[in-house]
Amino acid sequence: RRAMSIRAKSTPVPKIALSPTHPKYEEINKVVSSHLLRLDERTETGADTWQCIAEDGELKVYKREIEENGMVVDPLKAVHTVTGITGHEVCHYFWDVSVRMDWEVTLDSSDAIEWLSEDTFVSHNVLKRVWPASTRDAVFWSHIRHVGGESDEDPNRWIVVNYSCDHPKIPVSNKFVRITMNVAMICQTIIEPPADGNITRDNIRCKISYTADVNPGGWAPASVLRAVYKREYPRFLKRFTQYVMDATADKDILF
Numbered sequence: 001r002r003a004m005s006i007r008a009k010s011t012p013v014p015k016i017a018l019s020p021t022h023p024k025y026e027e028i029n030k031v032v033s034s035h036l037l038r039l040d041e042r043t044e045t046g047a048d049t050w051q052c053i054a055e056d057g058e059l060k061v062y063k064r065e066i067e068e069n070g071m072v073v074d075p076l077k078a079v080h081t082v083t084g085i086t087g088h089e090v091c092h093y094f095w096d097v098s099v100r101m102d103w104e105v106t107l108d109s110s111d112a113i114e115w116l117s118e119d120t121f122v123s124h125n126v127l128k129r130v131w132p133a134s135t136r137d138a139v140f141w142s143h144i145r146h147v148g149g150e151s152d153e154d155p156n157r158w159i160v161v162n163y164s165c166d167h168p169k170i171p172v173s174n175k176f177v178r179i180t181m182n183v184a185m186i187c188q189t190i191i192e193p194p195a196d197g198n199i200t201r202d203n204i205r206c207k208i209s210y211t212a213d214v215n216p217g218g219w220a221p222a223s224v225l226r227a228v229y230k231r232e233y234p235r236f237l238k239r240f241t242q243y244v245m246d247a248t249a250d251k252d253i254l255f
């Protein structure tokens with residue numbers, strides 16, 4: 001308790017539902033902070049060491065080619081700007097496991113196996129099988145958080161992180177090859193208020209940053225994997241943001 005109160009004075013305590021006594025509290029805060037730090041350090045164009053693999057209007061997808069023990073683990077990042085939706089909305093739909101299968105086309109199933117708190121749960125996800133490779137699965141926690149916006153200079157952001165973990169309910173078995181991942185969706189809403197002050201969906205834009213570090217868990221042919229990533233990540237970002245636009249079009253704006 002004492003340690004907590006001392007720390008609270010120097011660094012702001014994150015507004016999260018997960019209790020500081022929860023065994024995953026430290027890990028979740030560490031992973032979330034490192035994503036926010038990475039975003040702040042990043043150059044807008046990513047021109048340095050990142051290679052652009054797809055560009056379509058505001059959408060840009062970059063990768064870095066990295067292999068570990070012959071396995072492709074290319075870090076991937078994408079930026080996109082979409083009109084008519086907020087960062088809160090984008091993050092909400094990305095995080096909400098009850099709608100995941102409405103927009104996910106690479107999964108066969110997705111089930112919440114434990115809720116850690118209102119903003120954090122662990123899910124088991126089975127990927128669609130890609131012939132002739134064995135079926136993959138993934139177990140990860142998903143955490144949603146509102147960050148900043150305390151002052152005008154402080155960007156108002158929402159973040160969702162999907163981060164692999166072990167779970168006693170779903171141990172690694174020989175049924176699936178387990179993939180591991182560290183995925184983040186970070187969003188910032190830009191509002192251009194009209195003269196009459198009445199903000200509609202035409203006046204809002206969402207700046208999205210998506211990063212994915214995925215380890216396929218077992219060998220997969222590098223060239224095939226890279227070709228599939230190049231096609232699938234842009235497709236996912238377009239399909240998912242369209243899904244959010246459709247889902248929110250007739251709803252009040254969730255700021």
Ligand code: 18C
Pocket residue numbers: 100104106107125130131132133134136138162179181183214216219220221224225228229232233236
């Ligand atoms: O972030 C996304 N979704 C989230 C919520 O569901 C979650 C991500 C989950 C799964 C991400 C899977 C990423 C690829 C896995 C590679 C598996 C390798 C399989 C190897 C088989 C040989 O955070 C959106 C994720 C969007 C993912 C787009 C890429 C999808 C690639 C699909 C795999 C295709 C492999 C083809 C290789 C063929 C080799 C024979």
